[in-house]
Amino acid sequence: MIKTLKCLQQLKETPFDISKDKPRLMGLYDAIHKIANDKNGFVRQSSGMMKALKIGKLSESEEKNWLNYAGEIYASYAAVKMYEESQQGTLRISAEELEQVLSFYLNGRCSKEVTAIGIYVCAQQMNEENPMQSYELTKKAFTVYPDLASLLGVKYRYKGKVTEEELTEVCPWCGSKGEDIVPYYCSPQVMQLDNNQSFPPAKLWMKCRHCGNYFTFNFPKSNVGIINGHYTQEGKEKKLQNKFSLDNYNSIFNQFKALTSGADYLEIGTGTGEMLAVALEFGYHVEAIEICQEDAERISSFLGVDVKWCDIAEYETDKQYDVIVMGDVLEHVIEPAKILKKVKKMLKKDGVLWISTPNYNCAYARMEKFSHCMWHALNHYTYVSFESLNEVLQSIDMEVIHYDMSARYIGSMELFIKHQDK
Ligand SMILES: [Zn+2]
Numbered sequence: 335m336i337k338t339l340k341c342l343q344q345l346k347e348t349p350f351d352i353s354k355d356k357p358r359l360m361g362l363y364d365a366i367h368k369i370a371n372d373k374n375g376f377v378r379q380s381s382g383m384m385k386a387l388k389i390g391k392l393s394e395s396e397e398k399n400w401l402n403y404a405g406e407i408y409a410s411y412a413a414v415k416m417y418e419e420s421q422q423g424t425l426r427i428s429a430e431e432l433e434q435v436l437s438f439y440l441n442g443r444c445s446k447e448v449t450a451i452g453i454y455v456c457a458q459q460m461n462e463e464n465p466m467q468s469y470e471l472t473k474k475a476f477t478v479y480p481d482l483a484s485l486l487g488v489k490y491r492y493k494g495k496v497t498e499e500e501l502t503e504v505c506p507w508c509g510s511k512g513e514d515i516v517p518y519y520c521s522p523q524v525m526q527l528d529n530n531q532s533f534p535p536a537k538l539w540m541k542c543r544h545c546g547n548y549f550t551f552n553f554p555k556s557n558v559g560i561i562n563g564h565y566t567q568e569g570k571e572k573k574l575q576n577k578f579s580l581d582n583y584n585s586i587f588n589q590f591k592a593l594t595s596g597a598d599y600l601e602i603g604t605g606t607g608e609m610l611a612v613a614l615e616f617g618y619h620v621e622a623i624e625i626c627q628e629d630a631e632r633i634s635s636f637l638g639v640d641v642k643w644c645d646i647a648e649y650e651t652d653k654q655y656d657v658i659v660m661g662d663v664l665e666h667v668i669e670p671a672k673i674l675k676k677v678k679k680m681l682k683k684d685g686v687l688w689i690s691t692p693n694y695n696c697a698y699a700r701m702e703k704f705s706h707c708m709w710h711a712l713n714h715y716t717y718v719s720f721e722s723l724n725e726v727l728q729s730i731d732m733e734v735i736h737y738d739m740s741a742r743y744i745g746s747m748e749l750f751i752k753h754q755d756k
Contacts, residue, residue, distance in 0.1 A: 338362065339412060339438045342405045356397075360387060362404070409444045413451040417486075420458050432459050436471075450479035457536070461520040462704060465538060468520035469551070472536035483524050483535065490527040492535060500555045505542035506716055507549075507671050507726065514544045517551070521710050532561050533712050545725070548694060549716040555668050558645065561713045562666050563626020565606045566633060574636050576608040578742045583612040586688065589736060589750055591616070593686045596656025600680065602646050603663035607633035614639070618657065623649055646673055654682045662743060664691040665714040671726060678730055678753075686750055687732070690740055693747040695719040697739070708745055720747055727751060 341362050383400050386392050392400070416435070419425035427435070439452030457471035476482050476492035483490035504511045518541040527533060538551040554561060566574055599618035601610050603625070610633065613620050622641040624630035630643035642649070647669060658681050664670050681687050692708045693699070694717045699706045708717060718726075724734055731754045740746035 338408060339435060339442075342408065343438050343442055356387075362401075405442075406444055406448065409438070409442060409452065410448040413439070413448055413455060416455040417451060420455055425459070427459060429463075432456060446479040447482075447485060450475045450482045451485060453478065454482060457520075458522055461522065461536075465520040466517040469517070469536050469538040472520070472522065473534070476535050483527060486524060488524060488528045490524065490529075490531065490535070493531070501552055502540075502549060502555075503551075505540075505545060505547065505549060506669060507547045507718070507722070508542060508545040510542050510544040515540050515542055517541075518548060519704055519709055521704075523710060523712060526710070526712055530712075532557055537712075539709065546722045547716060547718050550714070553715050555715075558666070558668065559625050559627070563624065563629045565604075565626075566629050568628075568632075574607045574611070574633065577606050578608065580608055580612055582741050583609060585738070586748065587612060587616045590657050590686055590688070593735065593750060593752065594656050594682075594684050596682060596685065598653075598655045598682070599657045599659070600655040601659045601661070602677070603661060603666075604629060604633050604641060605661060607637060609659060609661055610639060610641075611637055613657075613659075621655075646676070649676075651680065654680055654685070656682050656685045658685065658687045660688070661690045662746060664689060664718070665711075665716055668715060670716055670718075674726060674732075675730055678732060681753065683753060686735075686752060688748065688750055689723075690743070690746050690748045691723070692717055692743070692745050693720055695721070696745045696747060698745040706745060720749075723749070728754075731756070 341358060344358075387397070387400075412435075416425060416427075436453070436456040439449050439456065442449070442452075444452070453471055454475035457468045457475060460471075461468040473494075477494060479485075480492040480494075482492070503515060505515060518539045521537045521539065522535070523533060523537050524535045527535065532554055534552050534554075537553075539548050540551050541548055565577070569575070597617060597619050599613050599620050601613065601620070601622040604610055604622050607629075610620055610622055614637065620637075620639050622630075622633070622639060623644050623646055624633065624641050625643075625645050627643050630641045633639065634641040646663075647667065658677055660677065664673070667673050677687060692714070694708065699708060708714065720734075720737065727734065732751050733754045734749050735752050736750040738748040740748050
């Protein structure tokens with residue numbers, strides 16, 4: 335394949351000389367004829383062409399036209415074939431070959447569609463080794479052909495700047511920037527964007543070498559109220575739908591009871607409302623904050639609980655609580671370190687803060703590497719490990735009392751946190 339692409343590129347780039355190029359052209363046609371089979375009726379149409387070429391019946395410009403036609407067919411075949419193989423995980427291509435294939439699609443003067451698929455496939459091959467280039471090339475592919483996703487069966491049109499303008503170069507955990515921040519992994523998320531215009535086609539994860547945490551380079555930060563929530567649904571049935579079996583929360587609430595006797599409970603981020611309902615069953619006086627308006631309204635009216643529609647980043651109160659719950663929220667917020675400081679002030683002296691969030695050093699992540707779902711979640715902005723989060727907590731005089739693996743989310747940790755004794 336590489337040889338054919340190279341030959342094709344050479345023929346396209348050099349002035350066409352019928353006597354000199356004819357053997358190369360015939361060889362190329364033979365190769366394309368065999369490989370491309372009858373995609374787009376190429377074999378049928380090219381049989382006559384092969385005959386005419388052999389007896390030298392065509393003019394120079396006719397030969398050149400046929401070359402371009404065959405080249406386009408082959409390039410599109412090669413791009414699609416590479417895409418299919420990369421999806422199946424069977425594509426084996428060396429770094430040198432990848433460079434050659436990429437340069438063909440970048441310079442090959444194919445149609446926009448073929449160029450875009452070719453570049454996109456190349457971008458996918460370097461998302462671990464060269465994540466920044468993978469991200470740039472994905473953008474390039476979508477810039478060349480903004481409807482590229484439709485070729486992959488996904489309703490999504492790339493709008494360039496709208497989704498790309500919010501870039502982060504400073505670690506949201508420790509404030510480091512510059513050389514401390516390195517590209518880590520580029521997640522291709524196009525296939526998740528059917529009828530969803532809120533995200534760019536690839537997500538670039540950055541690693542902060544100072545604190546060890548990860549954050550998203552390109553993230554729609556001003557849309558947090560739109561991209562988060564929507565866990566409750568307006569259905570025919572008049573009920574709130576639970577996502578997990580509610581007895582999953584037994585051990586969590588029994589820990590709360592063991593750690594503090596108070597009953598003032600605040601939940602930040604309500605999800606489906608199920609944990610709030612369990613808190614009511616366990617006898618807590620319940621309040622909540624939720625960033626998604628429809629979820630806040632539905633859960634409020636269903637459970638009869640005061641759920642404020644508000645971003646925790648903007649929420650101000652002097653009230654303090656015995657139990658504060660942040661279930662799978664931290665990975666969504668834009669200024670996590672600031673939020674933790676704020677929440678600490680809202681926790682009573684003997685109160686318990688419960689945090690569930692993905693742990694990038696969890697057992698699942700160690701086993702699954704980049705196949706782990708955490709690297710492909712659309713609306714997750716940042717990740718910590720137990721060790722790195724513990725450091726942040728200690729720096730604000732809080733300590734982890736108990737650690738559990740989440741029974742609900744693969745790769746999340748559940749931490750029970752209290753103020754440090756002084
Ligand atoms: Zn950092």
